[in-house]
Amino acid sequence: MQINLASRKRRLVALLIDYYLITFLLVSIIFLILGPDFIEKEGGFPTLLLILSIPIGIIFYFGKDSINGTSFGKWIMGITVRKENSSNESPSLVNLFIRNITLIIWPLEFIVIVFNKNKQRLGDQIAKTLVYKNPNKSKKLPRIISIIGLGIIFFVFILSFVASSLKTSNAYKLAISEIENNKEINQTVGEIIDYGWMPTGNVSIKNGEGIATYDIKVIGEKKEMNVQVELIKPKDGNWEITSFNY
Template identity: 85%
Template sequence: MQLNLASRKRRLVALIIDYYVITFLLVSIIFLLLGPNFIEREDDFPFLLAIISIPLGLILYFGKDSVNGISFGKWIMGIVVRKESSSVESPSLINLFVRNITLLIWPLEFIVIVFNKNKQRHGDKIAKTIVYKNPNKTKKIPRILSVIGLGIIFFAFILSFVASSLKTSNAYKLAITEIENNKEINQQVGEIIDYGWMPTGNVNITNGEGIATYDINVIGDKEEMNVQVELIKPKDGKWKITSFNY
């Protein structure tokens, strides 16, 4: 069966999609291992995890085409990697892995594709592969919905993790304690029901010293109120409130 070569545009878009998908996967793994309280960790685990993540990310990226010569990006763009000697056979896992190592110099690889008649980059030449349009590609709507769904999952995960990180910090817990013990706030809002899904603000800790700012939405059975809290943390000390406004 004669297959058409994949266009350069499709290959570039597939590469970009794969990059973001693998980055999202790697970041998700790192965040889950760190836990929501990673902001206030003072051990070397975050640093060690960052070092370990580099080879893990490379393994994921180099092995992205391992499922029948198709990565997520290639599936979205309807293209597939096949043997140079046979357009119906998927290359071996080793060849699929090896062909992606040269993507470390991907700008040069795409220059090579421009001038190669079979649109082969160095990785393809080394692994003896060619990228074709997939004759058995999935219909367009499921592929589009997959991209949209992945984007929604990505942003939902990041927002949920950030919210969880802010809420589990000792600075936030101290701010909530101050709010719950403030008689004026309780009289105005009534019984406190919730503090909203995600507080705005930030926590910054360097060498054991920290600064935190929060804008907390206090939801009561009478009304809602925004409370602005600023805190500092001396080295080897506990968080202290420096400003409390409502």
């Protein structure tokens, strides 16, 4: 059965999908290791973790086509990598890894693939591979559902991590303590039930000094109320409330 070469457009879209997926996975792993309270940890971002993330990223990115010559992006776009002299055989893991190393110089790769008649970039020429339309590609619906699902997971993870980071900070805990001890707020909203899933605001700490702002939804048994809190953290000191409005 004769199969056709994959279009340049499909290959570009597949590459972008892979790039964002791998970046998301790597960032997710780093954030999970750091924990949601990393903002207020002494010493900032651990250098060792940054060093360890580099080889993990290399393995993820350069080895992305290791499953039968097909990465997630290529599966979505219905294309696959095959040997130059056999459209039915997947290249070795070594060749699949080697062909992706040249993506480091992606501007040059883009120029090469535009003008190459077989749509080969430098990595393909070195590893002796071609990218074809996958004759055994999955149906369109599962692929569409997968890409939508990936987008939803990405969105939910980022929101959840940001919310968790804001809520675990000492600044937020101080703001909540002030709200719970405020008699006027308690009389207005009644017994406090919750503070909403996602507080808006930000926390910034640099060289031991910090600034934080929160807009917290207070959910009571009688009604809801928004409370705006601003805080500062002097160097080597504790958080202090500078503004408290409702």
